[in-house]
Amino acid sequence: MGQNMGGKKFLMFHDNKLSADFSFSSLIRDISEYFKLLKNMGVQYPDISPESEKIIKNLNIIDVPISKEDKIAGIEHQVNEKLSCLSLHGTGDVCAKLFFIICDKKVSNTESKKNKKDGFAKYHQGGGRCSEIFQGDAGILFEKILKAMNLSRKNVYTSCILIPDSGQNQQKISNEVDLCINLIKKQIDIIHPEVICCLGDTAAHAFLKQNTPISLLRDRFHDYKGIKVMATFDPGLLLSQPEKKRDVWDDMQRIMAVIGNSS
16 A cells, blocks of 8 residues: 655555655655645545555554664754754764764855855855864864864764854844754754763853853863763864864863773
8 A cells, every 4th residue: 555646655555564664754754745735635634445444453563663863853854844044964973972062153155155264164044964064174173183082073973053143133043042952952862972072162051051161161071961061162263273272182082081982
């Protein structure tokens, strides 16, 4: 039993069992699109024949475990529907021991190209994946830090607090930052990292709910639900203040001691 409507393939059953070859998040999206299509066709409620109702009652549905990737995709989809003009995603290993929280401002695509060399490439209207903001000189420096820790982008997880442009009112900015923080906390609950690292003042202040300067927050661990949290300077700042590289490396060594990496 199955249907092709509007070019989309919907729920398929084989041998009275639900096929396990699908992702949970894509299944939810397909079902949602199917009911939207019915609504647009003027159907007020789904109708089925007595024969189909009998088949459904007799189905032996397989209990398919939901992967971490699908869980994260589901919560990202919920949050992105509430955020304005962007698509926010974490990136990396969903089994990572180390979870980075970064911060960036949403600006135009033109500004993104201008800023690409000196710092993080910015999100543009329409969105992008979190890894895209680690570009240019700051991205190269971030990769060097990871390499010195015997890590790479692939085996850490990175999520972003996205600050709307300054043209929006303060309440809207605060609401969207809160949405990003809520998404990050749900990602953390799924991934269960051993250490969370906040890169930069804004990321640290938003996540830890503190206004203490990062120069005073760093150099020690904080706590989030029993998970160690380190706040340190972000790679973009190190480009203009290279004397702080030693401080960041000291903080990374503390992290390495917890997650079991050594240089």
